[in-house]
Amino acid sequence: MENKLDRIALLADLSSMDELLLKYIKKLDTQFEFKQLDIIHWLEVEDLPAGVREALAAEGRSLNDVLTEELMEQVEAQFGPNNANVNILIRTEKSITDLIKFIDSSGYDLMLLGKKGYYEGSGILSSKLVRLSKTPCLFVPEMARPSVAAILAPIDFSKFSEPVVKLSLKLSQQAEASLELLHVIKLSMQFFPYIKDTKDIKQELKRKAEERYRQLKKKLDKTPECTMIFGKDEHISKTIYDYAIGEGVDLIVIGRKGSHNDSDFLIGSVAERLIANDKSIPVLVVNQ
Amino acid sequence: MSKKYFDIHKPVFWPAIGLIVLFISVTLIVGDPMEEFFGVFKDWITDKTGWIFIITVNAFVIFCIYLAFSKYGSIRLGGKDAEPEFTTAAWFAMLFSAGMGIGLLFWGVAEPVFHYRSPPFGEGGTVQAAEKAMNYTFMHWGFHAWAIYALVALSLGFFAFNKGLPLTIRSVFYPILGDKIYGWIGDVIDVFAVLATLFGLATSLGLGVKQVGAGIAFLTDIENTVWLQVGLIAGITLIATLSVVAGVEKGVKVLSEWNIRIAATLLVFILIVGPTIFIFRSTIQNIGNYLSSIVEVATWTEAYRDKGWQGDWTVFYWAWWISWSPFVGMFIARVSKGRTVREFVTGVLLIPSFLTFFWLSAMGGSAIFLDLHSGTSVLSDNIIQDEATALFVFLNEFPFTTIGSIVGIILIASFFVTSSDSGSLVIDSITAGGKLDAPVAQRIFWANAEGAVAAVLLIGGGLTALQTATITTGLPFLFILLVMAYSLRKGLQQEYAQQEVLKQEKSRKDYESKLADVVWKNVQKRNQEKKSDPSDKTK
Numbered sequence: 041m042e043n044k045l046d047r048i049a050l051l052a053d054l055s056s057m058d059e060l061l062l063k064y065i066k067k068l069d070t071q072f073e074f075k076q077l078d079i080i081h082w083l084e085v086e087d088l089p090a091g092v093r094e095a096l097a098a099e100g101r102s103l104n105d106v107l108t109e110e111l112m113e114q115v116e117a118q119f120g121p122n123n124a125n126v127n128i129l130i131r132t133e134k135s136i137t138d139l140i141k142f143i144d145s146s147g148y149d150l151m152l153l154g155k156k157g158y159y160e161g162s163g164i165l166s167s168k169l170v171r172l173s174k175t176p177c178l179f180v181p182e183m184a185r186p187s188v189a190a191i192l193a194p195i196d197f198s199k200f201s202e203p204v205v206k207l208s209l210k211l212s213q214q215a216e217a218s219l220e221l222l223h224v225i226k227l228s229m230q231f232f233p234y235i236k237d238t239k240d241i242k243q244e245l246k247r248k249a250e251e252r253y254r255q256l257k258k259k260l261d262k263t264p265e266c267t268m269i270f271g272k273d274e275h276i277s278k279t280i281y282d283y284a285i286g287e288g289v290d291l292i293v294i295g296r297k298g299s300h301n302d303s304d305f306l307i308g309s310v311a312e313r314l315i316a317n318d319k320s321i322p323v324l325v326v327n328q
Numbered sequence: 329m330s331k332k333y334f335d336i337h338k339p340v341f342w343p344a345i346g347l348i349v350l351f352i353s354v355t356l357i358v359g360d361p362m363e364e365f366f367g368v369f370k371d372w373i374t375d376k377t378g379w380i381f382i383i384t385v386n387a388f389v390i391f392c393i394y395l396a397f398s399k400y401g402s403i404r405l406g407g408k409d410a411e412p413e414f415t416t417a418a419w420f421a422m423l424f425s426a427g428m429g430i431g432l433l434f435w436g437v438a439e440p441v442f443h444y445r446s447p448p449f450g451e452g453g454t455v456q457a458a459e460k461a462m463n464y465t466f467m468h469w470g471f472h473a474w475a476i477y478a479l480v481a482l483s484l485g486f487f488a489f490n491k492g493l494p495l496t497i498r499s500v501f502y503p504i505l506g507d508k509i510y511g512w513i514g515d516v517i518d519v520f521a522v523l524a525t526l527f528g529l530a531t532s533l534g535l536g537v538k539q540v541g542a543g544i545a546f547l548t549d550i551e552n553t554v555w556l557q558v559g560l561i562a563g564i565t566l567i568a569t570l571s572v573v574a575g576v577e578k579g580v581k582v583l584s585e586w587n588i589r590i591a592a593t594l595l596v597f598i599l600i601v602g603p604t605i606f607i608f609r610s611t612i613q614n615i616g617n618y619l620s621s622i623v624e625v626a627t628w629t630e631a632y633r634d635k636g637w638q639g640d641w642t643v644f645y646w647a648w649w650i651s652w653s654p655f656v657g658m659f660i661a662r663v664s665k666g667r668t669v670r671e672f673v674t675g676v677l678l679i680p681s682f683l684t685f686f687w688l689s690a691m692g693g694s695a696i697f698l699d700l701h702s703g704t705s706v707l708s709d710n711i712i713q714d715e716a717t718a719l720f721v722f723l724n725e726f727p728f729t730t731i732g733s734i735v736g737i738i739l740i741a742s743f744f745v746t747s748s749d750s751g752s753l754v755i756d757s758i759t760a761g762g763k764l765d766a767p768v769a770q771r772i773f774w775a776n777a778e779g780a781v782a783a784v785l786l787i788g789g790g791l792t793a794l795q796t797a798t799i800t801t802g803l804p805f806l807f808i809l810l811v812m813a814y815s816l817r818k819g820l821q822q823e824y825a826q827q828e829v830l831k832q833e834k835s836r837k838d839y840e841s842k843l844a845d846v847v848w849k850n851v852q853k854r855n856q857e858k859k860s861d862p863s864d865k866t867k
Contacts, residue, residue, distance in 0.1 A: 054846050085840055092844045095851045103843075106850045136830060171829050306825050 044214050046075040049143060049151040049175070052111055053165065054081065057154030060182060062118045064322075065152055067186030071215045077126045078148070079111055082139050082165065104130045136168050144174045150324070151175050155182070155315065170296070170315070171306040174327050176207060183320040185290045188215045192289040194222045194280045194310070195266070197252040200295025204326045205260055208293040211324075217291075221266035222283060223249055224276050242270060277313035284321055293324045334770050337761030339515040344522040344759060351527070351797075352781060355790035363793035370796045373647065373803050374639030379629050381646040382638075384806055386626055389475040391813050392673050395482070400820040401670035403827065405482075405661075406489035412666035416675075418581050422663050424680055425584035426750040427477055427656045428469065429591070429743040430532070432687055433736070434539060437722045438715035440465045440692025441699070441708050448630075448637045453705060458696045459617060462610070465688055466618040467625050468645045470681045476649045478676040479809060480657025481664060483816040485672075489665050490823055494762020497521040497654050497808075503818045504811065517808075518758050524801045525655040525758075526774075529751040530781035531795035533744060537561050537786070539716030540740050546720045547733050558783050564741060565779030568748035572771040576663065576753065583746050590739045595690055597735065601726040602694045610697070611689040618685070647802030650809065658757065659750045662764065669820070695722050748778055 050065060052058040065077065088096075088103065096103060108128045115126050133139040143151065151173070153166040170177045193208040195201040205221065212219035225245050227238060249268055257263045271279050284292055297308040307325075314323050355362050395401065404410055414422070443461035445452045450460070483500040493499035498514035505513060537560040541552035550556060571579030599607060618625075630638040664672055695718075699708040707725065711718045723732040752775040756766035759774070785791045 054842055083843075085843065088847070089840065089844050092847045096847065099851065099854070103847065106847050110846055110850055168829055172826060306822075306829060 045072060045149040045210060047146075047148050048074050048077045049146070049148040050077060050079045051151060051153050051165070051169070052079050052081045053154065054107075054110070055154070058111070058114060059118075060184075061152050061154055061180055062114060064180050064184055064186045066118045068188065068215075071188060075125060078129055078146070079115065079126065080129045080131055080143070081107060081111065082136075083107070083130050083132050136165070137172070140169065140173045143169075148175050150178050152178050152180060155179050170311075170325050170327070176324055176326050178322055178324045179315050180322045181319055184322050185320070188217045188291050190287065190289045191217050191219045191291045191293060192222055192280075192284050192287065193219065193293040194224065194276075195256075195295070196223065196298045197249070197256060198295070198297070198299035200297055200326060201256065202259065203328055204293055204295045205256065205263055207324070207326050209260075209262060209264075211291070211293070219264050220287070220289075221264055222280065223253070223266055223268050224271045224279050225249055225268060226271040226276060275309070275313060277310045277317065280310070281314065281317065281321075289321060291322050291324060293326060296325050296327050334773075335760050335763065335767050336770065337518075337759060339512070340518045340522065340761070341759040343515070343519045344526075347519065347523055348526060348777075348781065351523070351794065352784060352790075355785070355793050356788040359789060362790065363796065366793050366796040366800065369800050371639070373800055374643040375636070377803055378639055378643040381643050381650075381802075381806060382627065382629050384810065385472050385476065385646050388479050388809065388813070389471050389626075389677075391817075392475045392478050392482075392677055395817075395820070396670045396673035396677075400817075400824055401673075402668055403486075403490075403820055403823055404666065404668045405485045405672065406665040408827070410489065410666040412664075414581060414663055418585055419663060419667075419675065420679060421584040421588040422581060422746075422750075423660055423676060424683070425580075425587045425743060425746040426659045427652075428473070428680070428684065429587055430536065430740070430747055432469070432684065433719060433740050433743060434536075434715055435465075435469075436687055436691035436719070437695050438692070438711055438718035439468070440688060441695050441711045441718070442715075443641075444696045444699070445705075445708050445712055448635070448641075453699075453708070455700065458700060459614075461696065462614040462689065462693060463617050463621060463625055464641070465692060466614060466685055467622070468642065469684045469688065470618065471622075471677055472626065473645065473649045474677045474681055476646075476653050476809070477656050477660060478673055479813060479816070480653040481660035481676065482669065482672055483812045484658055485661035485664050486816060486819055486823075488661060488762070491819065495658065495661065495764060496758045496762040497658070499762065500812045500815050503815045520801075520804075521654040522755055522758050524651055524798060524805070525751055525755055526778060526781065527794050528652055528655060528798045529748060530778050530785065531791050531798060533561060533564065533748060533778065534782040534786045534791040535795065536740070536744055537564070537782070540737065540744075542714065542716040543720050543733070543737055543740070546717045547730070547737075554787060557786055560741075561779050561783050561786070564744050564748060565776060567745045568752065568779075569772055569775040571745060571749040572752045572756075572775050573768055575765065580746060580750050580753065581663075583742060583749070587739070587742050587746055590735060590742065591687075594732070594735050594739060595687060597728075597732055598690050598694065598726070601728065601732075602690065603697050606697050607690045607694060610693045611686050614689050614693065615682070615685055644799070647799045647806075650802040650805045651798050653805065653809070655751050655754050658754045662753070662757070691719075691722065695725075698725055749775060752778060 048065060050061055052061070062079075065074075068074075069077075083103065096106065107130050111128045115123055115128070119126060131139060131142060133142060151169070153169060155163065155166070166177070166179070170179075188211065191208055191212050193204050195204055208219050208221075211217065225242070227242060227245065246268060253266050269279070269283065280292070280294075292314060294311050294314060295308070296306075296311055298310055311323075311325050315325065412419070440461045443464050444458050447457040447460050448464070450456055484495060484497070487493045487499040487502055488495040491499075491502065493502055493509075496514075496518050497520075498509045498517045501509050501514070501517065508514070509517075534557075537557040538552070540560055541557045544550055544556070545552035571583055573579070574582075628638070660676060664676075667675065695707065695711060699705060707721070710721045719736050720733050723729055723736060726732060752771055755774045756771050757763060760766040760770065782791075785794060
């Protein structure tokens with residue numbers, strides 16, 4: 041594999057999520073040996089309550105100093121002192137579009153996002169980032185196991201599947217973790233209400249999926265085995281999640297969109313529901 | 329200041345120059361057979377593919393109206409916070425001058441009279457023929473024509489201003505081709521657009537000055553020789569050059585505004601000296617007629633009989649507008665930053681159309697009126713004899729002929745200048761790789777190249793041949809436009825989705841109180857540390 045995953049961004053929102061993300065990345069670091077970690081906080085306001093402003097003025101410090109200090113304290117609590125590779129960046133971009141421009145142009149291999157902060161609405165930043173940024177977004181839930189031993193990459197052989205496989209391969213090699221591809225074959229029964237015996241159709245769908253898998257394998261050598269399962273009468277995200285839990289997976293890598301590439305939405309329903317519903321497995325959303 | 333005099337995109341600039349020289353040489357050397365060859369080709373296109381034009385151009389009108397009234401109507405060219413670069417009045421003036429002004433001067437009188445004398449149905453010279461004549465003329469110059477321009481302009485403007493792609497034709501293929509537009513495919517598309525634009529402009533300029541010359545000869549004793557025409561080209565090119573050097577803001581914009589003022593003067597003149605009440609009455613009736621029969625007229629394909637009328641008129645016009653659309657569309661895009669899709673479509677589709685309708689009713693409509701009431705067909709005979717002098721023959725019917733005619737000549741010349749300079753700006757932009765403002769020397773080069781090509785073709789012959797050739801590009805561009813519509817919708821869809829995501833505001837209050845919380849804690853902590861360790865100094 042040409043290059044490793046080196047540069048990580050961590051989006052801090054000053055909530056308790058920050059500590060969790062730091063703990064997680066710290067553990068992962070022992071496995072991955074990242075080169076650089078940038079902790080980014082987007083300072084969205086310029087106006088502070090008068091009392092706070094005065095208190096800051098009295099000490100001759102800026103908000104920037106205070107926040108850097110606070111975040112550094114947390115970093116030191118996790119990583120210990122002397123962290124030359126950890127930077128605190130307090131960004132003051134005027135709009136989220138500009139912030140995304142900054143992040144995308146910085147060339148991060150991954151950015152860590154908390155699923156939820158403890159004040160209302162902080163999840164909105166994550167939801168915008170995952171939709172608009174080109175950097176892969178790793179969502180870390182509260183109950184995440186902080187190690188990567190088994191990676192699951194659900195694919196549907198659409199545009200995003202190739203980058204998903206590429207990134208998962210990188211991850212699995214760097215972390216020496218197992219990697220399994222998963223393809224859920226969905227039989228939409230509502231289209232065939234009068235067909236009792238679906239065996240033939242299932243066989244045909246499976247044959248087609250296997251053909252597409254072979255094409256993918258031709259393009260990317262080292263493509264690992266792909267498990268094919270039939271979807272049940274539920275949303276595919278649920279099928280994937282249950283499978284992941286059953287297999288003891290600790291990272292799911294998925295494309296932002298699937299084959300139903302409807303431009304009206306910037307994120308596919310499978311990725312969206314995986315991020316929203318899952319409680320214990322980190323989800324890495326590949327954006328390009 | 330940059331010392332660069334030329335800032336060219338080589339893979340487009342040089343092939344374009346090479347092909348222009350090649351085409352001209354071949355046309356000059358081969359001579360008449362070339363005209364025949366292109367003529368046969370053009371006839372084949374209008375004859376066999378006419379129905380594709382008819383249905384597709386209708387689809388463009390529907391597509392434009394759909395965009396304006398859909399949820400995408402609120403998307404602004406240049407992003408949410410973009411502001412219009414030009415006032416609405418100046419914007420209209422430029423749309424009009426670049427897109428149609430010159431044609432309206434030549435055909436405004438002549439076309440309705442042509443249809444009136446030899447209508448597609450029924451007998452010529454009757455009241456029915458007069459009504460039909462206005463109906464068909466309105467269609468050729470109305471919503472359909474402007475929809476073609478609107479589609480191209482909107483696509484170009486959207487991909488240039490919202491997606492940050494270069495302002496050239498290739499950019500509209502981005503959703504389909506992706507980064508391949510920067511490769512050879514993109515270069516080919518752009519070279520094609522340059523050729524269509526340059527030949528379209530140069531041949532119109534060449535044929536146009538023939539007509540201006542005819543006008544001068546009609547009014548004065550000066551003979552309409554080739555040298556008079558070349559002199560006119562030189563004059564027009566000179567003014568156009570000055571205008572492109574001055575840039576859009578000081579050149580094209582100012583000239584366009586003057587065009588509209590002079591055109592308005594001529595219109596008012598006709599209103600006063602002509603059949604005033606008839607003009608107002610007929611404008612209303614003609615518009616009603618046009619609107620009520622638009623579906624029938626616009627989908628008529630001459631299917632049950634084939635007299636070739638449609639190929640000569642409607643399909644010819646559609647091909648003509650389409651072959652001009654890269655140029656006019658790019659120019660309209662260039663001046664439309666900051667308009668919303670809805671504003672844009674109403675601005676480009678509706679308002680120019682209605683102004684055109686008024687103009688046509690006043691010019692051609694009045695001519696028909698005079699002819700109908702004269703009892704003879706002398707006037708209409710004289711008009712259809714030569715569309716170049718039609719305007720002057722018409723003005724001759726009224727008092728103060730000389731004043732009217734002089735205004736007419738000035739107007740024709742100044743519309744030519746604006747077509748020429750806006751065309752040069754467009755070619756500059758394409759051959760500079762999509763930059764909005766190419767270096768001055770380059771602008772001068774293209775403005776003069778246009779004049780030179782026109783003059784060479786005028787002296788050597790072959791104007792008609794190349795103009796015909798330009799019109800034949802209408803067919804391939806028709807398919808390009810279809811792809812454009814698809815691209816544009818896809819792009820707008822994505823833009824809209826992004827806009828919606830960005831709209832969700834995170835609760836600012838919660839964030840502020842959280843921030844305040846963090847700061848307070850930090851300050852208190854410090855204070856405590858200070859108390860416990862008085863020797864610690866803070867800045």
